[in-house]
Amino acid sequence: MAVQPEVQNKGILKSAAGIADDVFTRVTAGISAGEFRRMLRGEAPGRPNPRLKPHSESFILHIKPTYYHESVTRFTHTFRLGLLSTYLFLVETITGIFLMIWYAPSPDRAYSDMIRLLSSVPFGQFMRDVHRLGAEMMVAIVTLHMVRTYLTGSYKAPRQFTWFTGVLLLVITLFLSFSGYLLPWDQLAFWAVTIGTSMAEAVPPKIVGETVNLLARGAPDIGANGLLRFYLLHVFFLPILLILFFFVHYYKVVHFGISLPAAEEEVGQDSANKVPADRRVYFLPDVLIDEASFLIGFTALMILITAFFFQAPLESIANPQSTPLHTVAPWYFYWLQGMLKIADKMIAGVILPGVLLVLLIAIPYLDQNPSRRFKDRRVAIISGIVAGIVMIILSWMGTPQYAVRAAPAVEIVQELMPEEGAGLIREIGYAHMPLGTFDTREELHSDDPKFNEVLEEFQASVLHFDETDPDFNNAYGILEITQNQPSLKKIRWEIHWLSADGAEEVFRRAFFLHEDSLYWEQYAPRDFEFLQPAAEGE
Amino acid sequence: MQKPWYSYLYVKSPIVKIILGILGVMLSLALLLFIGLIDGPRMEAQTGNWDGRSIEKGAEIFANNCATCHGAEGHGNPGPALNSHYFFTQRLKDVGFTGSQQDYIELTVAAGRPSKANSQWGVMMATWGHEYGGPLRADQVVHVSAYIMNWEESALQQTAETDPWIPFQDTPSKGSPYADGAVAAEPVQPAGEPRPPQELFTAMACSGCHVLDQLQTDTNRGAVGPNMGNLPEEAGQFVAGQTAEEYVHNSIVNPNDFIVPGYQPNIMPQNFAERMSEEEINGLVAWLLDPNRQP
Numbered sequence: 001m002a003v004q005p006e007v008q009n010k011g012i013l014k015s016a017a018g019i020a021d022d023v024f025t026r027v028t029a030g031i032s033a034g035e036f037r038r039m040l041r042g043e044a045p046g047r048p049n050p051r052l053k054p055h056s057e058s059f060i061l062h063i064k065p066t067y068y069h070e071s072v073t074r075f076t077h078t079f080r081l082g083l084l085s086t087y088l089f090l091v092e093t094i095t096g097i098f099l100m101i102w103y104a105p106s107p108d109r110a111y112s113d114m115i116r117l118l119s120s121v122p123f124g125q126f127m128r129d130v131h132r133l134g135a136e137m138m139v140a141i142v143t144l145h146m147v148r149t150y151l152t153g154s155y156k157a158p159r160q161f162t163w164f165t166g167v168l169l170l171v172i173t174l175f176l177s178f179s180g181y182l183l184p185w186d187q188l189a190f191w192a193v194t195i196g197t198s199m200a201e202a203v204p205p206k207i208v209g210e211t212v213n214l215l216a217r218g219a220p221d222i223g224a225n226g227l228l229r230f231y232l233l234h235v236f237f238l239p240i241l242l243i244l245f246f247f248v249h250y251y252k253v254v255h256f257g258i259s260l261p262a263a264e265e266e267v268g269q270d271s272a273n274k275v276p277a278d279r280r281v282y283f284l285p286d287v288l289i290d291e292a293s294f295l296i297g298f299t300a301l302m303i304l305i306t307a308f309f310f311q312a313p314l315e316s317i318a319n320p321q322s323t324p325l326h327t328v329a330p331w332y333f334y335w336l337q338g339m340l341k342i343a344d345k346m347i348a349g350v351i352l353p354g355v356l357l358v359l360l361i362a363i364p365y366l367d368q369n370p371s372r373r374f375k376d377r378r379v380a381i382i383s384g385i386v387a388g389i390v391m392i393i394l395s396w397m398g399t400p401q402y403a404v405r406a407a408p409a410v411e412i413v414q415e416l417m418p419e420e421g422a423g424l425i426r427e428i429g430y431a432h433m434p435l436g437t438f439d440t441r442e443e444l445h446s447d448d449p450k451f452n453e454v455l456e457e458f459q460a461s462v463l464h465f466d467e468t469d470p471d472f473n474n475a476y477g478i479l480e481i482t483q484n485q486p487s488l489k490k491i492r493w494e495i496h497w498l499s500a501d502g503a504e505e506v507f508r509r510a511f512f513l514h515e516d517s518l519y520w521e522q523y524a525p526r527d528f529e530f531l532q533p534a535a536e537g538e
Numbered sequence: 539m540q541k542p543w544y545s546y547l548y549v550k551s552p553i554v555k556i557i558l559g560i561l562g563v564m565l566s567l568a569l570l571l572f573i574g575l576i577d578g579p580r581m582e583a584q585t586g587n588w589d590g591r592s593i594e595k596g597a598e599i600f601a602n603n604c605a606t607c608h609g610a611e612g613h614g615n616p617g618p619a620l621n622s623h624y625f626f627t628q629r630l631k632d633v634g635f636t637g638s639q640q641d642y643i644e645l646t647v648a649a650g651r652p653s654k655a656n657s658q659w660g661v662m663m664a665t666w667g668h669e670y671g672g673p674l675r676a677d678q679v680v681h682v683s684a685y686i687m688n689w690e691e692s693a694l695q696q697t698a699e700t701d702p703w704i705p706f707q708d709t710p711s712k713g714s715p716y717a718d719g720a721v722a723a724e725p726v727q728p729a730g731e732p733r734p735p736q737e738l739f740t741a742m743a744c745s746g747c748h749v750l751d752q753l754q755t756d757t758n759r760g761a762v763g764p765n766m767g768n769l770p771e772e773a774g775q776f777v778a779g780q781t782a783e784e785y786v787h788n789s790i791v792n793p794n795d796f797i798v799p800g801y802q803p804n805i806m807p808q809n810f811a812e813r814m815s816e817e818e819i820n821g822l823v824a825w826l827l828d829p830n831r832q833p
Contacts (some may be wrong), residue, residue, distance in 0.1 A: 042552060042553075074548065075548065076544065111677075112677075115588045118584045118588070119581055119584035119585040119587070119588055120581060120585070121581075122574075122577050122581070123573070123574070123577060124581075125580065125584065126573050126577075285552065286552060289552045289555050289556060289559070290552075290555055292559055293555040293556065293558050293559030293562065296558075296559045296562035296563055296566070297558060297559070297562045299562070299566055300562040300563075300565045300566045300569070303565075303566050303569045303570065303573075304565070304569060307569050307572065307573055316591075316595070317677055484597060485593075485597070485685070485688050485689060485692070486688065486689075486691040486692050487590075487688070488593055488594070488597060488685075488688060490597070510598075510601065511594075511598075512593070512594040512597035512598060513594060514589075514590030514591065514593045514594050515590065516583075516586030516587055516589060516590035517586075517587055517590035517591050517594060518583060518584070518586075518587040518590075528576070530579055530580060530582070530583030531576060531579055
C-alpha cells in the first residue's frame with residue numbers, strides 16, 4: 001500500500017484516521033465509523049441504504065432479513081420465542097461442550113465424573129445447572145413457540161411446511177432433553193430412561209418393538225452400551241438433526257416473512273413480504289439492538305435463576321436392582337406418564353403419542369379456514385384450549401399424587417425422608433436433628449424451631465392418613481434419632497397402626513444422616529449455609 | 539391502530555435498550571463474579587457432601603450386612619471389633635500390610651477372609667465384592683469402608699481397658715498402640731466379681747452363632763451352631779452318662795468332644811476355659827439350663 005504518498009498528501013493524522021475507518025468498516029462488514037455514529041444518534045439512513053451492506057458481506061447476517069414489518073417487531077406478537085429457542089440451543093451447546101470435557105460415557109465413570117464435576121471443577125456445578133436449566137427452558141419455550149403460532153394461526157398457507165419442520169424441531173428437542181437425562185447415571189436418570197425406552201418396546205408388531213428397544217438400549221437392559229448410545233444421540237446425532245431442521249425452518253421463516261397480526265390483513269391475504277416503505281424496521285440497527293438487549297437480559301435472568309433458585313439434581317448411582325419409590329419422568333413427560341397410568345403401554349405409550357404427532361403435523365391441512373382472526377376461529381381456539389387443559393390434567397395424573405400411593409406408613413416416611421432426593425429432614429440437616437425419641441401420641445416439642453416443623457408435619461401426616469385410610473387406624477409414629485458414629489446420626493422411623501381387621505401392624509425404616517451431607521431440591525432457593533463455617537474458621 | 543393496554547411495556551427507544559443491555563451485562567458479570575468468589579467454599583462443601591453421603595450409604599450397608607458379626611457399634615462379636623483403637627493403629631503393623639487403612643478395609647470387605655485354617659473366629663468372612671462373587675459393587679465397598687473409617691475419631695480415644703479388640707491368636711501384637719504402653723489385652727481372667735452370664739454370652743461371642751429364643755428342631759436348625767431355646771430340656775440326652783450340667787460345661791470347655799450331628803468341628807473357639815473363670819462358666823451353665831432364663 002502506498003502509505004508514503006498518502007501521508008505526504010493528507011498529513012499523518014488524517015491518513016491514520018482513514019486507515020482506522022477502513023479497519024472499522026472491515027470489522028463491521030460494511031458499516032463505516034460515520035454511519036455507525038449516525039445509527040447511534042438514531043438518524044435515518046441515506047439512500048441507497050448503506051446499512052444493508054453487512055447483510056451481503058457477512059455470513060451470519062446474510063441469513064437475517066434486512067428489514068421487518070413494524071407490526072411483527074412488537075414484542076407481544078412473537079414474544080421472541082423462536083429467537084429464544086435458537087439462543088438456548090447455543091447456550092446448551094456451549095455449556096454442553098464444557099461438560100463433555102469432564103465426562104466419560106461409561107457406567108464405571110459417569111457417576112463419579114458427575115461428583116468430581118460438582119466438587120472439584122471450578123464453575124462445574126454452575127455449568128451443569130445452566131445446562132439443565134437451559135434444557136428445561138428450551139422444552140418450555142419451544143412448546144410456547146408452537147402455542148403462539150397456533151393461536152395466531154400462523155401455520156396457515158403458505159407456512160404449512162414451516163409448521164411441519166417446527167413440529168419436528170419440537171420432537172427433536174424433547175428427544176435431546178430426554179437423551180441427556182440418562183448421562184449422569186444416577187437413579188433418577190436410569191429409571192426415567194428405563195421407563196421411557198420400555199415404551200419403544202410396545203411398538204407393534206412385537207419384533208419391531210423389541211428391535212427398536214434393543215437398538216436404543218444396546219442390550220435387553222440399559223447398561224454400558226445403552227449409555228454410550230444415548231450419549232452419541234445426545235451430543236452428535238440429535239444436535240446435527242436439529243441444526244439441519246433449524247436451518248430449513250428458519251429459511252422458510254425468512255422466505256415467507258413472519259406473519260402479520262391477523263387484524264392488519266384481509267382474510268386470505270398474506271402480505272408479510274410486501275412491507276410498505278414507511279412500515280419497515282431495519283435489522284441494522286433497530287432489530288439488532290432489540291434482539292441483543294433482549295438476549296442479554298435473558299442471559300442475566302438465567303444466571304440469576306441458576307445462582308439462587310435452581311440446582312440440577314443428582315441422586316444415588318444407578319442401581320438396576322432397586323427401583324426407588326415414585327420414579328417420575330421429567331415434568332415435560334408427565335402427560336405421557338399420566339396416560340400410561342390409565343391405559344395400556346401400547347395404546348398410551350405408542351399409538352396415542354403417534355396419533356398426536358400426526359395430528360400436530362396435519363393441523364395446517366385439516367384446518368381449511370382461511371381466516372387467522374380469533375373471532376373466525378372459535379373451533380380451532382377452543383379445541384386448542386381443550387387440548388391444553390387435557391395436557392395439564394394428564395400431567396397432574398403423571399405425578400405421584402395420582403393413583404400410585406403406596407401404603408400410608410410408607411408414604412408418611414417417604415414424604416419426610418424419601419429414598420432418593422431431599423425431603424424435609426435432609427433439607428434442614430444434621431445440625432437441626434436433636435437426639436432423642438419422639439412419639440406422635442405425646443405433646444411434641446424440641447428447642448429447635450426447624451425440627452418442630454418436622455414433628456408437626458409428622459404428626460399431621462399420621463393423623464391425615466388415620467382419618468382418610470380405613471386400613472390405617474389408631475396410628476402413631478415414633479421417630480428416634482441416635483448418634484451412630486462421630487458426625488453420623490441414625491434416624492429411625494417406626495409407624496404402628498391397626499389394619500381394617502384389627503391386626504397390629506408396624507413399619508420400620510432407618511436412615512443415616514451425615515454432618516457434611518447437603519441435600520437440595522431442584523427448584524428452591526439455594527442454601528448458602530456452607531459459607532458460614534468458612535467465615536467462622538478464619 | 540389502537541394500542542393494547544400493555545403497550546406501556548414496549549421499549550421503543552434504542553438508547554434505553556442499549557442501556558438496559560449494558561445493565562444486563564453488568565448484572566451478569568456481577569453474578570458470575572459472585573459465583574466465582576464462593577466457588578472455593580462451594581467445592582469444599584460439595585466434597586464434604588459426597589463424602590458424607592458415602593458414609594450414609596456405607597452405614598446402611600453395614601447395618602444390613604456387617605453388623606451381625608462386627609456389631610452395630612463396631613465392637614465386634616462374633617467377628618473382630620472395628621471400632622477399636624488397636625484396629626486403627628496397630629493391626630496393619632502386626633499383619634505387615636503396607637497400604638493405607640482404607641485400602642486394608644476395602645480389600646478385606648471385597649475379598650473377605652474366606653479360607654483360614656485353625657482360626658479362633660467362629661465364622662469366616664464372606665467375599666463381599668462383585669469381582670470375587672459377592673453382592674457389593676465396587677462403589678458400595680468404598681462406601682462401607684468410608685463408614686468404618688469414620689470410627690477412627692472415637693476409636694482413638696479408647697484405652698487398653700475400653701478397647702473391644704480381641705487379639706488374634708495367630709498374630710501376636712508387636713507393639714502397644716495405647717498411650718500408657720499397655721499391650722493389646724490378652725484374654726484376661728477377671729480378678730474381681732464374676733461377670734453375669736448374660737454379659738458373658740455376648741462378650742464371648744456365643745450369641746453370634748447360638749440363638750437363645752429359637753427352638754432347635756429338625757425344621758428349625760441354627761445355621762452355624764444349634765439354637766438354644768429348648769436346651770434345658772434336651773441337654774441331658776446328647777451324651778450317655780453326662781448330666782445336662784456336665785454336658786453343657788464340657789461343650790464350653792472342650793467343644794470338640796461332642797459335635798451335634800450336622801455341625802462342623804473346630805468352629806467353636808477352644809479357649810473358653812482360659813477366658814472365663816470356673817465360677818463364671820458354672821454361672822453360665824446354670825443360666826443356660828434355666829428354663830426361665832432372663833436374656
